[in-house]
Amino acid sequence: MSGANTGGGAGGWAYLRRTLLPQVNVGTLAWLAHRVSGVALAVYLVPHFASIASARGGKAAFDATLAPYAAPLYKAAEFILVVTVAFHACNGLRIIAVDFFNLSRRQKLLFWLVLGACGFVLVAASWLFVPRILAPLR
Amino acid sequence: MAGWLLQRVTGIFLAYALAVHLWAVHVVEADRLNWDTITARLRSDAWWGISAWSVYYGLFIPAVVIHAGIGLWSIVLDYSPPAALRRALGWALGLGCAALIVYGYFGLRALLGAP
Numbered sequence: 001m002s003g004a005n006t007g008g009g010a011g012g013w014a015y016l017r018r019t020l021l022p023q024v025n026v027g028t029l030a031w032l033a034h035r036v037s038g039v040a041l042a043v044y045l046v047p048h049f050a051s052i053a054s055a056r057g058g059k060a061a062f063d064a065t066l067a068p069y070a071a072p073l074y075k076a077a078e079f080i081l082v083v084t085v086a087f088h089a090c091n092g093l094r095i096i097a098v099d100f101f102n103l104s105r106r107q108k109l110l111f112w113l114v115l116g117a118c119g120f121v122l123v124a125a126s127w128l129f130v131p132r133i134l135a136p137l138r
Numbered sequence: 139m140a141g142w143l144l145q146r147v148t149g150i151f152l153a154y155a156l157a158v159h160l161w162a163v164h165v166v167e168a169d170r171l172n173w174d175t176i177t178a179r180l181r182s183d184a185w186w187g188i189s190a191w192s193v194y195y196g197l198f199i200p201a202v203v204i205h206a207g208i209g210l211w212s213i214v215l216d217y218s219p220p221a222a223l224r225r226a227l228g229w230a231l232g233l234g235c236a237a238l239i240v241y242g243y244f245g246l247r248a249l250l251g252a253p
Contacts, residue, residue: 052245
């Protein structure tokens, strides 16, 4: 941080504008989305493992922990979670394919394929999640 | 280099493992995700007394935690922190990941009905 943020009197924002804006393109957005989704999923691991660890209290404790997750708000969160996982997984496989099969000149095309695959997961998962999210309206 | 390769190996495994996990939890066990359903699944499909699901989750837990740890570490390195901060963050991440793997195994053991 200390070395990189020189010359920008306004600090972080000027640095971000100078370093990010001139080179915003598909690749940058893919990189940023991969990073943001990765951090989000890493953070999610902790509460997820905590829910699972409640199994140490036996059936009653475990079911009491899981029961609230059937609520529509949690179903909406799970929907976002599944699509986030799908994006991070597909884009991660794209990165691996580019690394191992020398596909850097095809990376943008591959990114559109990644978004297509995510769109497919979004539609397929909505079949599952949307009725549960909208359950209170029925 | 080792981290780069490990990130790719765990990543490929996680792409498979998460597809199975999310399918099992959100499709097969949708609306009945509870102790009875999950313990029945985890304790089934035994080969010579070892459940296939215990092997699967036994690999899944360290793979996902190591993958997250390497990912977060590469973000730390991208910001080129001073040596002392870098060392402190390295220890925090390493110990945090080790603790999370142990924590994950505690939950898995309970669901498997291990003594």
